[in-house]
Amino acid sequence: MTRWVNRPEGSNWGDFGLEDQLGTLNYIGDEQRLSAAKEIREGRAFCLSLPLDLPGELTLNPRRKPPRLGPTYLGDTPYINYPLSNVDSQLHDVLSDDQVLLSTQYSTQWDSLAHVGALFDADGDGVSERCYYNGFRADTDIVGAGVEGNHASYARKLSASEMAKKPVQGRGVFIDFVQAFGSERVIVGRELLEKVIREQNVKLRRGDILMLRTGYSEALWDMQENPDPERLERTGAVLDGTDSALHTWISESQISAIAADNYAVENPHSDPTTCCLRLPLHHHCLFKLGLPLAELWYFRDLAAALTASKRNSVFLTAPALYLPGAIGSPLTPVATI
Template structure:
């Protein structure tokens, strides 16, 4: 366990300075200890204690949907797991999951999930180390030392509904980063260095409650609410020293891709922003999180922070995992 308070380091460069790095916009070489944890390094002991201070009622919230909640998953290459019970005799039970895709439901994208095209995996880890069973950049880095700190919930859905411009998830609108600042202002909150930022749009709950035909329509079109592909989001996350960024949307970013900002640097993904967030900045990226109960509690009690504990599967060399995330208040 590191005792370094990376969130308070005065020598951490700005995102503008990171644009001069190779690759541009990367934090490669910034963290001199536990570099494979990426921006999770911003959540150190001081941030854990900050999160603990948010626990005053003993309320506990799971932030994961069921493993088979999204059946079929939005990602067409994945499937929901099939659960089978086994028995060696009639007095015992065992079980096995068939076709278990760790990123088919609520998930935490690990730093193996995306390579920086033309440059390599996060922090320059060689390609030949990115294989099953090798620990380099595996999600077990966040299981060995879970990501724990002050979680800050940003209620984008609530902000836009109150303004008379509710999100139309069937159309999959693109969000601009200024909506985060507007929501924080409305909530009377600010991001502290090392926060675990959770963004509630209502997308996952809408999708799960939608008519099967509507779910099929948006899945076939690969259409989902999310953030517009610009440098604004990477800059916002880095300059606020966010340790983890999670939303209740399918991909964090809007789909289909809304701009050509990253088309030249990420042609394989039609210009998606994942390589900027994962492969370059090293951000633990949460998707499809279950924020419904937490936001309901926040709206009732007018509290937006919580102690958040994230401990993914201890899968050596894992690419992603259910987050196994819990919020406490």
């Protein structure tokens, strides 16, 4: 029995199967990975992650806190520089063992398909339900309040761990908004995006992961000792989530995901009363298409290498953590050229 009678206009619910949890990542198959591997010509690899303790003193989201490292304990004993043997000898093991508490979407991250849903009448009974991509439901498939063992939240479906079980790996295609616009804030709709694509001679294929350099993470890196929130808000291009033509382009392009170096990928609405959606691009991508979004990647070094070699495509490896139930995931993406 299907979970929904209605599917949102412009969505692809059911196109990859009624139980699908991967969405547009289904566009990446064996053929796409083999083709992507041909992008490795020099053998150089680039880390595309910020240090996971950035943004540091800057608060981008008050709910998300920086990681806190600490030792593991056996009883009341912390296992940092701990001698494992009591034998009176110069030769014995010393052990250090730690653990971390972190927000999964604090720094370089994937948004899973369980991250943004909507109120939508999926049952066709005139009453809107809280649901997510492919009709998966709040409280049934994405749950809270300790329903799964000791967890206080748990995505039974659409977890970020789905992007680990079928690892995100394929052809990354680089669009350099810094090269096109500089570091100032520019709102990019379909017309402007297509202009940059033509000017930078970007060739897109089915299953490509779109990588957008805006300079935001680079500014974040540079100002970590002297944070300037107001300046950061004016830094870097953002996609225009209100542009329906851009939504159509994303759907028709058959890209598999979008990874940006900024916060939120799109330009968030500051006044929720002006529109039904604060994050309309998240709504279109995550809720309607099952297209994962990534935020706060780091592209400075890769951009320099690609400019020098006059290229804009890489072999990209970017799996999420295999943490069942997680709604977001930190990661260390690697681009190989």
